[in-house]
Amino acid sequence: MAHGRLRIYLGAAPGVGKTYAMLVEGQRLRSLGADVVVGFVEPHGRRPTAAMADGLETIPRCTLVHRGAAFTEMDLDAVLARRPQVVLVDELAHSNVPGARNAKRWQDVEECLDAGIDVVTTLNVQHLESLNDVIRQITGVRQRETLPDEVARHADQIELVDLPPEVLRRRMVHGDIYPPDRIESALTHYFRVGNLTALRELALLWLADRVEEGLQRYRAEHGISAPWETRERILVALSGGAEGETLIRRAARISARTPGTELLALHVVPEDGLTGIDPVVLDAQRLLLESLGGSYHQTTGEDVVDALLQFAEAENVTQIVLGASRRGRLASFLGAGVGERTIKGSGRIDVHIVTHEEAAGSAALRLPHPSRGMGPRRYWSALAGAVVLLPLLALLLTVLRGHLGLSSDLVVFLLAVVVVALVGGLYPALFAAVAAALLADYYFTAPVHSLAVERADEVTALVVFVATAALVGTAAGAAAQRTHQAVRATSEARVLSRLAAAVMRGQDLPALLEQIRESFGLASISLLERDPEASFVPRWYVVASAGERPPERPGAADVESPVGDRLTLAARGSALSTEDRRVLAACAAELGPAHARGRIAGLSGGADVLADAERTRASLLLAAGRDLRAPLHTAEESLLRLGRRRVGEPAPEEAQLLDTARAAVHRAAQLVTDLDDLSRLHAGALDLYLRPVDLSEVLGAALDDLGPGGHSIVLRLPERLPDVIADAVLLTRALTALGADALRHSLPDRPPVFTAEVRGDRLEIRVEDGMPGRGPEPGITATRASGSRGDSLALRLSRDLAEAMDGSLETATEGAAFSVTLTLPSAAPGGSATSGLAE
Template sequence: MARGELRIHLGAAPGVGKTYTMLEEAHRRAERGADVVIALVETHGRKHTAAMVGDLEVVPRREMTYRGAAFTEMDLDAVLARRPEIAVVDELAHTNVPGSRNTKRWQDVQELLDAGISVLTTVNVQHLESLNDVVARITGADQRETVPDAVVRAAEQVELVDMTPEALRRRMAHGNIYRPEKIDAALGNYFRTGNLTALRELALLWLADKVEDQLGKYRADNAIDATWETRERVVVALTGGPEGDTLIRRAARIAARTRGSDLLAVHVTRNDGLAGADPARLARQRLLVESLGGTYHQVTGADIPQALLDFARGVNATQIVLGASRRGRFAQILSAGVGVTTIARSGTIDVHLVTHEGANRGRRRGPLPAALSRSRRIAGFGTALLGLPLLVLLLRAGPALSLTNDILLFLVAVVMVALIGGLWPALLAAVGGSLALNWFFTPPYGRFTIAEGQNLLALAIFVLVAIAVSWVVDTAARKTRQAAQASADAQTLATVAGSVLRGERPLIALLDRLRETFALDSVTLLEDGAVVAGVGQPRCERPADADIEVKADDNVLVLIKGRTLQASDRRIVEAFAAQAAVALKQERLAGEAATARPLAAADKLRTALLAAVSHDLRTPLASAKASVAGLRSRDVQFDEDDREELLATADESLDRLGRLVANLLDMSRLQAGALGVTPADVGAEEVVPRALDDLGPAGRTVTVHVPDDLPMLHTDPGLLERVLVNLVGNALRYSPPGRPPVITGSSHGDTVELRVIDHGPGIPADRWDDVFLPFQRLGDRDNHTGVGLGLALSRGLTEAMGGTLTPEETPGGGLTMIVSLPTRSS
């Protein structure tokens, strides 16, 4: 069975017309003969949207009851049974009512797609998981309903339903989105022009990335290698040389000329495994690229220009930035170089050759490392000096051989010398062997002359072959040694990276690993001349105290004491130092983040408090004021029953207001650590009835099973009463008719447990921790009272009294809150 296709109508904000556009598309497909049904459409009371449903077939919704209230959801089984060609499903990010087969509506849609049913749906940009926190920072409103980006990216079609902020605000002002009483608040908060502009840009950029993915897939599927200039992508090639900073900044300026362009830095590593670039300089250049908003990449290749162009074409680059060659003019005559070769092969990609201070000045190469050890070179010279005379004696004493055989034996001797001592001993053996062949075995004998041309050719070939073999052997030995050094360096850096990532303090871990790796006495990090961190003893307080000074950044130095390092080791130390500078910045950022986290939490708490209190303080206050104003009015005559009802309303509203203010004050005291707790010995059977009396008539419906012989509690009676009032009030709110809450008490060692049991819909176990967060009201579709402080305050008060408050599932359904408190003897 073929999987259905998903078409998503993406909007930047509510009211842009996603549902309307989706229904238009549904009508178009129905007119073309497709079997289209409406599985679920939310009109939100918008008459134009409701009218667009028209004569399309509508699958009846499934009715569900949750916490005593009725809800409707899409009837997934009915849609699957109907098996239309296309189903219209609104609000992809919607969270289904608990008890539904799937938690989220997008999971329902996946089932429809798996069944071969195509789906038309809608989603707002604020519901995309990757943008959820960004939208929250922009608008100040948290969106709890999200859909994974992968679900939306997997859609065959994503259409942006766009509208300018000004047009959307006009639509809002005309009452086409929200009810009249919500318009002013919406225009002054979420629907501000700046918010809508930012959301629109987010939607456009996200969709651009989606389109880019589709374009990349199309190019890959059709094997298209040519550059399509859909977006400027600037690739800067880094060699690890000192010109890298200049190239990066130049490439960044080129990329900045076009909005939305990308900056990519790439370093091509030779595939022979030999280290050619400075790892410390590359690390610093990587940081520079990332600080300018670019990305760093590393590829491997034998042909550097081709590897660079392959990378550029793979990312659909439009421009490449290269540094002018550092080689001298004579070297450029012999070889075109990377820059010229890249330009010749670049095709439609523009290549910029950027000059710099080191251009055309020649490469400053250090002395080549010796291929073999000193002892092996001495052995090679000894073999040449002793072996050649011995070979001459053996050939002179034995039966006479042809010149060809003599040359072959001398060639074997030269190869043996090359294998033992390398290039220079082999060259000595080649020269000495040619002279010996000329003197002893080439007519006329005893003279350095050659009578026959064939013998001259044979000796010349011998010399050339001997030199070539010596050079190959020496080069192979040198490459082997370099590869071993590069492998050891890579292993060291990999070990360092692993130790840093696993450590809680990466800077100290890095310095300590450096000290252990090179057996140093101490490693010290200085910033602006002041010691920041160090390991080992004795530490260096200034550069003059150090054996080695390595610059890690513009103002960061690493001082090493203990021994002098070789040049090859120093390169690795410089890489360590560069990473130490990075680790220092990371620790600073982590410290700043830790400092900012409490401030962010406090700011979030204040925002939630204002949002909740703006409604929940005003509601009881408005009710009380309206009742008192009615009683004072001289225009209306109330009978006794009306007066009693108004007084009761005012009294109840003021009680609610008093409880709310008390909860807020207690929560603020808890968070400030200023809540006073006065423990005393009290019986649970005394506190429970007082708590139920505070709840009024509703409290008398609660069933109580608290034995009189429970041990005495050592707690604050007033705070315990407050905890029970909140817990029982919450249980009463969600208990079904005819099944009131139950309070039980039991003793367990040094603690007494009071259980508040309800038989309501309960809360999933993975959400238990959420109910204790301030200003959280789970399942608040039917709950618009209270600011969500009750359970958070109850846990805080319980813990302040030395106890615990934990949730538990009620057998048969519901939620049980367990208050555990210490007894008098504990």
């Protein structure tokens, strides 16, 4: 039975039209004569989507009861029994109700595909498992329903359904996506422009990787090894030397000139795993590469060039960046280097050779460096041993001259050369071979005590001896060097693995430092942190320590290894070799994340305490508001009744006192209401309903709420004022609070002024109180400090309400005058406000 084909409509966000596109495809296939049925479609109340399903046969859903409630799901058994050619299944990542045949809808789809039924389905990018954490960071919402990426990657066809963020938000405002009671919350949270843009980019990047996988699969199936330059891929070959940073920066500049270029780096490790490369250098180069947007890769291979070219072909690389050769003239004459061989074998791949400071170019003659594997001590010990051992052997063989021939003498000298090679490596072995040949010629070939040789067979014997001694010495030295490196690598791996395991177990810093101290035989060790505020003379603090008398500053340590910009590892004890310092640096690198995790854990604990305190404070405010609201309302009503029940005309002083008491009680009640609204807003319990609102109507409602004092406020509004996108109730609440605050701080003959002006796609509402501007006018005395106005409860509430509606609130002070500017999105962007002011 043929396997069905899977087609996915991938949406960048909810509401872009995935279900509608799926139904359009179903109608198209039906018009071509295909047997198409609807297995499951969820129109979410959208009439155009529901209308597009007209004419398509729909498989009735099955009903499942869970926890006393009835739910409907796709009837998989009915679909399999019907066996259509194509089935339309909405929401691929959906979780089925417990009790269904499968836990996930994608498992239902796989059964349909196994039965030979083609499936057309929909999926949002936020439901992909690999992007779940990224989506949560962007939107603040963790998706409970996720789909394994492999299910989507195995689809035969994926089509992206996308809309610009502005168009999607416009559809949201018009009610084409969510019901009215969810529009405002969606626009201010999940459907913000930044969120939609990030989701769109994620969908495009994920789909681009899917297309790349399809291209690689097609090339593999058709045996195409030549690179296809569908996009530029630049590969940097890293040898582990100091020139790596130069190559990475040069490749990054090449990559920056072509948009869409991918930057890669490769380091080839020998198959035996033995390398003298400093891992700290490679780690630094990897961090530099990742900071420039590249990706680091590592592979093993017997031949560097072959491994490099194989990787380049597999990754469809178009350009390779190599460093200029560090080999000398003699080595270049004897054989082609990596760069030359790469150029010859690269084919259509361009190869860039970049010069650097480490490149061979100086004419200075350099002496051979002692073997890294043997170390300088063994190197010089082997040379000294050859100088002493060879003359002693020559003296011994002279005594035995009558009993041994030249061949026996050469065998004894060969044994000495092998011993020297085992101790010191190649160069001491070559020195011992030449020295032994000269001694054998001088003491044991005729004429004796002369470097001349009379017999041809003795010349041949000496030449063969030198060649044999050189070859045997080289092999013995290489074997000893590899053995030493293997033992060294095993010890290093053991130390690093133990430390990594301790870090993974969550051991504290003192325990980790004690482990490092014991591994290297140090007397004491400290992790020091530099005070960032001490600019001239650095001050250091001991984060953790182990051992007796640990160093308290880097200068007091025998060994120092930086951990980061502000951390360093300082130790006292015996001097460490270069290899030990390299391993110590790797251990120090493990301490940086451990220290950061400990600090984050401490901050998290403190944040939890603050969050608990904040929740407690908010709950107390809410409780206090509820408890105070009823007594204040009762007091206000009592004062009002007391004023009405007075017989006759009350005295002016009594009337004024009653009015003052009623105003104070009303003000206290209003403050309690403001605190309640502010707490609900911060707790996320205040519902928002964003829609186009007529500003004139909102201002009229706010003036009515202000009572008699609101009628004195001056309005200066344009004749043609576009609607503002806001919550009408909350905007009225904010404008009422701003108006009341302005009335309280205005002079009797200077009422507050409300103005409005359109600026681009935003609408500015400005509230100015009735106070003089650049200085006190004649006859006017300012009796308040306007600087404290910005911290008032009314302004805090209005600012938080504005930000919840995707707006902003700013204050300004000029002399004694105080103004507030409330900015909100405009429903119809236009130019600036024109004439036609009404006061």
